[in-house]
Every structure is written in C-alpha cells, then in structure tokens.
Amino acid sequence: MIKTPYLLFLGDAPDPLAAKVAQGIRDWRPDNAVGQFRMEGCKADMKLPDMTLAEAKAAGAQTLVIGVANRGGVISAAWKKVLIEALEEGFDLASGLHNLLRDEPDLKAVAEATGQVLHDVRIPSVKYPIANGEKRKGKRCLAVGTDCSVGKMYTAMAMDRDMKKRGLKSSFRATGQTGILITGEGVPLDAVIADFMAGSIEWLTPDNDDDHWDMIEGQGSLFHVSYSGVTMALVHGGQPDALILCHEPTRDHMRGLPGYKLPTLEALRDTALQLARVANPACEVVGISVNTQHLGEDEAVAYLKEVEDRMGLPTVDPYRHGSDRLVDALVALG
Amino acid sequence: MIKTPYLLFLGDAPDPLAAKVAQGIRDWRPDNAVGQFRMEGCKADMKLPDMTLAEAKAAGAQTLVIGVANRGGVISAAWKKVLIEALEEGFDLASGLHNLLRDEPDLKAVAEATGQVLHDVRIPSVKYPIANGEKRKGKRCLAVGTDCSVGKMYTAMAMDRDMKKRGLKSSFRATGQTGILITGEGVPLDAVIADFMAGSIEWLTPDNDDDHWDMIEGQGSLFHVSYSGVTMALVHGGQPDALILCHEPTRDHMRGLPGYKLPTLEALRDTALQLARVANPACEVVGISVNTQHLGEDEAVAYLKEVEDRMGLPTVDPYRHGSDRLVDALVALG
Numbered sequence: 001m002i003k004t005p006y007l008l009f010l011g012d013a014p015d016p017l018a019a020k021v022a023q024g025i026r027d028w029r030p031d032n033a034v035g036q037f038r039m040e041g042c043k044a045d046m047k048l049p050d051m052t053l054a055e056a057k058a059a060g061a062q063t064l065v066i067g068v069a070n071r072g073g074v075i076s077a078a079w080k081k082v083l084i085e086a087l088e089e090g091f092d093l094a095s096g097l098h099n100l101l102r103d104e105p106d107l108k109a110v111a112e113a114t115g116q117v118l119h120d121v122r123i124p125s126v127k128y129p130i131a132n133g134e135k136r137k138g139k140r141c142l143a144v145g146t147d148c149s150v151g152k153m154y155t156a157m158a159m160d161r162d163m164k165k166r167g168l169k170s171s172f173r174a175t176g177q178t179g180i181l182i183t184g185e186g187v188p189l190d191a192v193i194a195d196f197m198a199g200s201i202e203w204l205t206p207d208n209d210d211d212h213w214d215m216i217e218g219q220g221s222l223f224h225v226s227y228s229g230v231t232m233a234l235v236h237g238g239q240p241d242a243l244i245l246c247h248e249p250t251r252d253h254m255r256g257l258p259g260y261k262l263p264t265l266e267a268l269r270d271t272a273l274q275l276a277r278v279a280n281p282a283c284e285v286v287g288i289s290v291n292t293q294h295l296g297e298d299e300a301v302a303y304l305k306e307v308e309d310r311m312g313l314p315t316v317d318p319y320r321h322g323s324d325r326l327v328d329a330l331v332a333l334g
Numbered sequence: 335m336i337k338t339p340y341l342l343f344l345g346d347a348p349d350p351l352a353a354k355v356a357q358g359i360r361d362w363r364p365d366n367a368v369g370q371f372r373m374e375g376c377k378a379d380m381k382l383p384d385m386t387l388a389e390a391k392a393a394g395a396q397t398l399v400i401g402v403a404n405r406g407g408v409i410s411a412a413w414k415k416v417l418i419e420a421l422e423e424g425f426d427l428a429s430g431l432h433n434l435l436r437d438e439p440d441l442k443a444v445a446e447a448t449g450q451v452l453h454d455v456r457i458p459s460v461k462y463p464i465a466n467g468e469k470r471k472g473k474r475c476l477a478v479g480t481d482c483s484v485g486k487m488y489t490a491m492a493m494d495r496d497m498k499k500r501g502l503k504s505s506f507r508a509t510g511q512t513g514i515l516i517t518g519e520g521v522p523l524d525a526v527i528a529d530f531m532a533g534s535i536e537w538l539t540p541d542n543d544d545d546h547w548d549m550i551e552g553q554g555s556l557f558h559v560s561y562s563g564v565t566m567a568l569v570h571g572g573q574p575d576a577l578i579l580c581h582e583p584t585r586d587h588m589r590g591l592p593g594y595k596l597p598t599l600e601a602l603r604d605t606a607l608q609l610a611r612v613a614n615p616a617c618e619v620v621g622i623s624v625n626t627q628h629l630g631e632d633e634a635v636a637y638l639k640e641v642e643d644r645m646g647l648p649t650v651d652p653y654r655h656g657s658d659r660l661v662d663a664l665v666a667l668g
Contacts, residue, residue, distance in 0.1 A: 130560050132590075133559040133560060133591045133593065190528050190529040191527055192527070192528050193525055194525065194567070222566075223612055225570035225613045226465040226532055226570075227532070228532070228570050228612075229528065229531045229564060230529065230563060231563075236559035236560075259467065260612075263612075271608065275605070278562075
C-alpha cells in the first residue's frame with residue numbers, strides 16, 4: 001500500500017499526454033494529490049499548486065509519484081537529482097515505469113540509507129494464492145472489452161465514483177499500474193505468474209458486505225490473442241455478478257494485431273457471459289460502455305441509441321454522459 | 335541435462351493423481367527409472383521397486399526426481415530430510431515444483447558442499463516475446479480437457495509416438511514440468527509471466543514444414559477457474575488447426591474445486607472451438623480422448639461407443655486402445 005497523499009512528479013513532460021498517470025490521479029483521486037512538481041520545460045499541468053519538495057512535505061505529502069512517462073526507457077540524470085532529494089527529504093517514491101526504481105543502484109542505496117520505500121507498481125509485492133473458486137460474499141462487477149484500451153478502467157472508475165455519490169458501497173479494484181498508482185493499491189495482473197493470476201484476483205476482491213460492489217478494472221480482451229489469458233483469469237478469479245461490455249467503434253483491427261478484426265458486441269456478450277457463468281452462474285451482462293471520443297456529439301448519440309436498441313441494454317459513453325444508467329442497471333440487479 | 339537413470343520420489347502423495355510427474359516418466363521413459371522412494375502415508379505407486387537411497391544408488395540411479403506435486407508450494411520438513419540425505423548420498427535433484435530447490439538455503443548449501451546439481455525445470459530460461467498472432471507455417475494440434483489431469487499430456491505423447499511410427503513429421507511440445515522432465519525441453523507455461531504466456535507458446539511452436547505437426551501439451555482447462563487463463567493462452571498462442579477433447583468420466587467435481595461440476599463434452603467442444611477460431615478460423619475438433627482408467631474393459635468400450643455415437647467424432651482411450659484413430663483423424667484433416 002502506497003502512503004498518501006502524493007506530490008505528483010511531472011518532470012519535463014514533453015506534452016500533456018505523457019502525464020497520463022498524473023492526470024488519472026488528478027481526475028479520480030484529487031484528494032490524494034497535494035501538489036505538482038514540474039521541471040524546466042514541463043508541458044503538462046494538472047492545475048495543482050506547484051510545490052518544492054519542502055513545501056509538499058510541509059503540506060503533508062508522503063510519496064512522490066512519478067506521474068509521467070520517461071523518454072527512451074531511461075531515468076535521466078535530471079530526474080535522478082529530484083528523486084534522490086525526495087528520498088532524503090523523507091518521501092517514498094512510486095513508479096509504474098518499465099525500468100524499475102529498485103534497479104537504479106543510487107536510488108536503492110539512498111532509499112536504504114534513509115529508510116524510505118521504492119514502490120515499483122509493475123512488480124507484484126504479494127505472494128498470491130492459487131484460486132480456490134469458493135463463492136465470496138459481496139458483489140463484483142467486471143468491465144470486459146471487444147479489444148484492449150477501449151475504456152475499461154475509465155468505466156469502472158466512473159461507476160465507482162457515481163456509486164459513492166449515491167451512498168452505495170463500492171471499491172475500485174485496480175489491476176494495472178495506472179489504477180494502482182491512482183488508488184494506492186491493487187494487483188499488477190500482467191506481471192503475475194500464470195498459475196497465480198486467478199488467485200491474485202480472488203485476493204484482490206475478498207469477502208465483503210452483501211451490498212458492497214467491487215468494481216474490477218478489466219485488462220486485455222477475450223478476443224485479443226496476446227492477452228486473452230489475462231482476461232480469462234479476471235473473468236474466473238473475479239467471479240463477477242455483473243459484466244459491462246466496453247467498445248470503441250472506430251477501430252479497423254485489434255490493437256497491435258493488423259490481421260484481426262474486432263468481435264461484435266453480440267459475440268463478446270455471448271462468450272464473456274458463458275465463461276463467467278462457470279465461476280458464477282448468476283452472472284448477467286448489465287450494460288454497455290462505448291468510448292465515443294472519435295465521434296461527434298450527434299454521431300455518438302445516434303451510435304449509442306443504435307447499440308442500445310440492438311442489444312437491449314443500457315448503452316452510454318460515461319465520459320460524455322456519465323455512468324448513471326450503468327449504475328442503475330447494477331442496482332436493479334439487487 | 336539431467337543425469338539418468340532416476341529414482342522417483344513419490345513423497346507422501348495424498349492420491350495417485352498427485353504423482354503425475356512420476357507416472358509420466360514411468361509411462362514414457364520407463365528405462366530411466368530404477369525405482370521409487372515412498373514415505374509414510376504415500377498413496378501413489380508406480381509399480382516400481384521400492385528402494386532406499388542406498389539401494390537406488392547401488393542400482394545406478396544418479397538423480398532423485400521429485401515426481402509428486404505439492405499444491406500451493408511448500409517443501410515440508412519431512413521431504414527436506416530425504417532430499418538432503420539424497421544430496422549427501424551423491425544424487426542430483428530434479429524438480430518441477432513452483433518453489434525452487436535453489437531457493438531453499440539448506441538444500442543449496444548441501445548441494446554446494448557435495449558438488450551435486452539442483453535442477454529446477456519449471457523456471458523459464460528464455461525471455462519470451464509478447465504474442466503477435468501472425469499465422470505460422472506447419473500444423474498444430476492441441477489437447478483440451480474438461481478438467482485438469484484428464485490425460486492431455488498422455489494423449490499428445492501417444493499421438494506423437496504413433497505418428498512417428500508411421501513416418502509422419504511430429505514434435506511433442508512440452509508445456510509443463512512433466513513433459514520437460516521427460517523430453518528435456520519445453521516451456522514451463524504455468525511459471526511464465528502473464529503478459530508473455532501466449533508469446534511463449536508461439537515461440538515453442540514456430541514455423542515448420544507444411545506437413546509437420548506440433549503436438550502441443552495442454553494445461554488446465556477452460557472450465558477450471560484456477561488455471562483457465564493458462565489454457566486460454568495455449569488456445570490462442572498455439573493457434574491450433576486441430577483440437578482433441580480430453581475427458582475423465584468418473585469425476586464428481588473439478589479437480590480441487592468441490593463446488594464445480596465438470597462441463598459436458600459438448601460444452602467443451604463449443605467453447606474451445608469458438609475461442610480457437612479467433613486465432614485460427616480453420617480450426618476443427620477432430621477427436622476425443624477418454625481416460626477410462628476407473629472403468630472396466632466392457633464398461634470402457636461401451637462408454638467410448640456411447641460418446642462416439644453422441645458426438646460423431648472418433649473416441650478412444652489411447653492408453654487402452656492406442657491413438658491410431660486420432661492420428662487418422664489428423665491425417666484426414668490434410
């Protein structure tokens with residue numbers, strides 16, 4: 001578990017997109033961020049107070065979170081200087097970068113000397129069990145996609161937020177590095193050893209109150225041949241009561257697989273439901289979340305209506321129109 | 335590689351299925367096993383001479399192979415005592431357990447002191463790629479099961495043997511510790527990092543002659559919630575042209591999952607084929623392999639006929655009656 005609140009390190013971000021992790025924290029857990037740390041030439045801005053390390057420390061920040069992607073897979077000397085100062089000032093460091101903080105000898109040495117923690121959230125920090133398939137108390141909802149990167153995390157985050165607004169019991173359960181950095185905990189599923197994948201998801205979504213919902217972040221797609229095994233572990237380890245189908249309607253082919261077409265929403269519904277019912281016979285598909293970012297407003301509304309009429313399920317873009325109708329569908333499930 | 339012949343360590347196996355590794359070696363490389371070592375309470379029996387370490391050493395055994403699984407993964411104190419004695423008696427140790435021999439400080443120290451070798455065959459020795467889904471030359475056959483431990487490896491081994499007898503081009507492709515211990519190479523799939531599972535199977539079954547068959551060892555089951563993600567990676571990474579359905583007809587429930595019934599062969603056929611066709615639209619289910627070890631001969635023959643009539647597919651127990659009819663079905667596919 002990563003200590004909050006954070007100071008968001010934006011470094012020398014060449015553009016706002018590079019700071020996707022920081023933006024996610026800003027959007028979904030604004031209370032977790034007391035301020036931002038920007039270096040010369042930084043082109044990203046989270047509209048948070050710019051702070052020195054000392055100012056952030058005084059404001060209560062406990063962890064410096066690397067909220068920006070690095071160029072060329074190298075932690076630059078300019079970044080290093082800040083990271084080492086942060087450790088010396090009493091901050092933990094948290095990172096979702098491919099190259100690990102713990103693999104940098106200088107960072108490791110200073111962390112040991114100062115007693116601060118280096119969190120590399122791509123690497124599992126827990127010895128997960130093998131899944132036992134036992135029915136757990138409480139409710140679980142999983143977002144499954146026709147493809148990778150179609151808005152599964154966004155959908156689960158939006159529903160979690162809207163459920164909390166209504167006073168419903170909900171927990172977002174992160175399964176990827178961005179979600180883990182945003183919420184401070186979770187399972188980096190794509191880095192888990194094969195045999196323990198489903199068990200890690202059982203561990204992530206334990207027994208809970210009967211009226212509590214785990215909103216589980218999806219990964220990959222049952223139809224994406226590179227990552228479908230990861231998705232399968234979520235479907236069986238998560239034993240969802242409810243599935244949300246996620247889709248991006250303008251893709252020519254599966255992400256990174258030029259020879260593969262996207263499945264229809266009908267195929268996703270039928271395949272995901274059939275597999276999910278192995279672990280939870282009561283599972284239902286309750287709604288559809290469409291990422292319409294590449295459509296105009298009229299086009300998006302028409303597309304959503306067409307899908308809703310065809311599939312007979314509430315169909316929304318939670319970014320444009322909120323996730324309330326998906327939450328309604330969960331509540332209706334009981 | 336691992337020095338032969340072996341003494342097979344059966345430990346305190348709670349049931350015969352737990353000794354799958356030893357059984358595989360016994361069935362496919364009987365000349366490699368001079369005897370078995372059983373502890374108090376052992377419920378497995380390879381019908382090999384029971385030997386002390388000294389007797390096995392005198393009979394020429396060079397390596398103590400751990401032929402039994404330990405679910406969840408702890409090397410007990412009772413096992414340790416035997417393993418340390420074996421090292422002291424001049425045996426190497428070979429293991430496919432999740433928890434590594436090399437990670438046990440006492441075993442490592444004694445191995446170093448005695449000059450004996452610790453073989454952990456489960457550890458991936460290759461940096462596998464992420465799957466790219468590209469169509470490969472040559473043919474591939476994958477055994478898929480209604481449950482774990484229903485005879486998938488046995489089926490692929492038997493077909494590989496019978497194909498070679500006919501002069502057909504075939505390679506058994508090991509994906510688990512037993513197959514790797516038997517053949518000396520393969521991918522320890524259940525120990526591969528999630529993101530690289532499908533890629534490891536692409537790597538294992540590369541481009542080959544148009545008339546060459548990879549006989550891919552199956553793992554888990556699409557219907558076994560603990561391991562289904564591993565199976566999914568085989569179905570998509572292996573991009574099989576042919577599937578063999580494997581079944582054991584006397585199970586009350588899925589292995590290790592008391593609350594879960596086995597799927598029907600029809601459900602397995604439909605689910606596996608639908609998923610396999612995402613990666614290879616030409617994939618066909620060509621036959622059924624039934625493990626009839628718990629049925630009498632008449633009962634077995636009647637059961638096989640009933641399944642064959644019902645499913646319209648050649649149905650055999652390759653252990654009782656050979657795999658020739660399954661090989662015929664592969665050949666008929668072209």
